Amino acid sequence: MDETGRTNGANGDGQDDVFGEAPFLDEELDHDRLEEELREATAVLDPVPAELRRLAIEAYALHDLDARIAELTFDSLVDAIPVRGAVDVPRMLTFHSGELTVDVEVTGEGLLGQLLPPRPAAIEVLHGPRATAVLTADDMGRFSCDAPPTGPFALRLRTGGEVVVTEWLRA
Amino acid sequence: MRSGTSPATAYDDRPYTRGGTVDRTDVGALVRSAVDGDTAAWKALVDGLSPLVWSVVRAHRLSDADGHEVYQTVWFRFAQHLGRIREPHKAGSWLASTARNECLKVIKGLKRLTPTDDPQLLDRASEDRTPEQSVLDSEEAAAQSERVRFLWQEFEELGERCRQLLRVLIASPPPSYQEVSAALGIAVGSIGPMRQRCLRRLRARLDARGAL
Numbered sequence: 001m002d003e004t005g006r007t008n009g010a011n012g013d014g015q016d017d018v019f020g021e022a023p024f025l026d027e028e029l030d031h032d033r034l035e036e037e038l039r040e041a042t043a044v045l046d047p048v049p050a051e052l053r054r055l056a057i058e059a060y061a062l063h064d065l066d067a068r069i070a071e072l073t074f075d076s077l078v079d080a081i082p083v084r085g086a087v088d089v090p091r092m093l094t095f096h097s098g099e100l101t102v103d104v105e106v107t108g109e110g111l112l113g114q115l116l117p118p119r120p121a122a123i124e125v126l127h128g129p130r131a132t133a134v135l136t137a138d139d140m141g142r143f144s145c146d147a148p149p150t151g152p153f154a155l156r157l158r159t160g161g162e163v164v165v166t167e168w169l170r171a
Numbered sequence: 172m173r174s175g176t177s178p179a180t181a182y183d184d185r186p187y188t189r190g191g192t193v194d195r196t197d198v199g200a201l202v203r204s205a206v207d208g209d210t211a212a213w214k215a216l217v218d219g220l221s222p223l224v225w226s227v228v229r230a231h232r233l234s235d236a237d238g239h240e241v242y243q244t245v246w247f248r249f250a251q252h253l254g255r256i257r258e259p260h261k262a263g264s265w266l267a268s269t270a271r272n273e274c275l276k277v278i279k280g281l282k283r284l285t286p287t288d289d290p291q292l293l294d295r296a297s298e299d300r301t302p303e304q305s306v307l308d309s310e311e312a313a314a315q316s317e318r319v320r321f322l323w324q325e326f327e328e329l330g331e332r333c334r335q336l337l338r339v340l341i342a343s344p345p346p347s348y349q350e351v352s353a354a355l356g357i358a359v360g361s362i363g364p365m366r367q368r369c370l371r372r373l374r375a376r377l378d379a380r381g382a383l
Contacts, residue, residue, distance in 0.1 A: 031370040038326060039341040041319045048225040052242050056221050059243075060213040062250040063205070069251060077280055128247070152244040154251070168247040170240050170273060 061129040067156070067163040070095035070102055075169070095166045102155065102164075106171055110148050113155075115141030121159035127151060199260030206254045217246070219344060220263055224270050226342035227354045230335040231274035241273040263346060267339075267354035325376045333369035340366060 074094035088108060095102040101116040115121060118141035124131035125145060137143040137159075149171040157164045198219070204212035224245050228238040249266055256265060326337060339346060339354045340362075352359045 030374065031367060034370050034374060035341060037322060038337060039343050041323050042341050043343055044319065045323055046229060048221050052239060053217060053221055055243055056217045056246040057214055059246045059250040060210060062247055063253045065254050077276055151240045152247050165251065168244055168251055170244045
């Protein structure tokens with residue numbers, strides 16, 4: 001692009017209406033150029049952190065066609081009306097997959113869960129591609145973990161010959 | 172299953188073609204290959220679309236810690252849903268709107284934890300500047316022209332709506348207007364006029380400063 005071709009050659013004190021003297025098309029070109037310059041500046045000043053790019057590439061391991069997804073259907077952060085003055089309220093989450101419901105409560109102390117209808121299950125707590133804890137749901141479908149999840153997490157449940165994974169979300 | 176003829180499915184209702192737009196038409200094909208186990212296709216998706224996800228995070232001015240978690244959550248969920256995404260060619264919009272929802276959740280969570288007039292929100296916003304500043308302070312940035320610094324400064328001070336819109340528009344490769352719409356909850360039709368107004372304002376500020 002020809003730098004000198006800019007329409008708004010007069011600078012500084014003049015500063016009068018850019019579009020008065022510049023035909024529409026020139027302004028359009030100028031905007032495209034400005035946008036492109038911002039894009040280049042972003043690449044230098046605010047790029048995707050290398051560590052995050054790496055984590056996104058590794059996330060491919062989470063792609064699992066055999067597992068069923070239990071969708072998030074209730075999140076107290078979004079769906080509940082806050083109680084005035086209540087501090088440190090637990091986060092309540094509900095996931096659904098077919099007839100299976102997974103209720104989870106996250107507090108500062110840990111994680112508490114309930115499978116409905118009640119059934120035993122082996123449960124892994126995932127923070128990224130690797131599991132960080134292995135839990136067991138008893139015959140009543142109850143399970144707990146004394147470390148609260150931090151950051152993005154999901155639960156992978158094995159029950160009655162099938163694998164169900166809850167939708168990823170941020171604790 | 173369309174092939175060849177009109178490659179611009181995702182761009183049909185764009186008011187005009189923006190310069191330098193990288194061909195996103197193969198996003199759908201990349202998604203399908205990734206579903207079939209092609210690691211290179213997944214990598215290409217990350218390279219092509221992670222700047223968009225990052226721009227949404229940055230547009231919402233989250234703290235670094237929150238921003239990193241949102242970014243990861245979005246990609247983890249995308250990997251999880253990969254084979255079930257109904258319109259693979261719109262994966263960019265899927266990612267952008269998922270990122271937006273997660274950002275809004277973070278903001279909602281912060282408001283709930285702290286009284287609304289708590290300055291913490293503002294503090295978090297200013298934390299945002301540290302990456303830029305640290306780069307500016309480094310040797311490498313000293314070599315960067317004043318010009319880029321001026322440009323970035325004026326951009327940062329442009330006002331919230333314009334800063335937010337432009338931050339997403341300037342992701343690289345450039346997002347489609349559908350993706351911008353999904354990222355910010357703005358109607359596709361109003362993006363063009365808003366972009367024009369914001370860039371005009373930025374140009375006026377730069378001219379006033381005698382820069383560029």
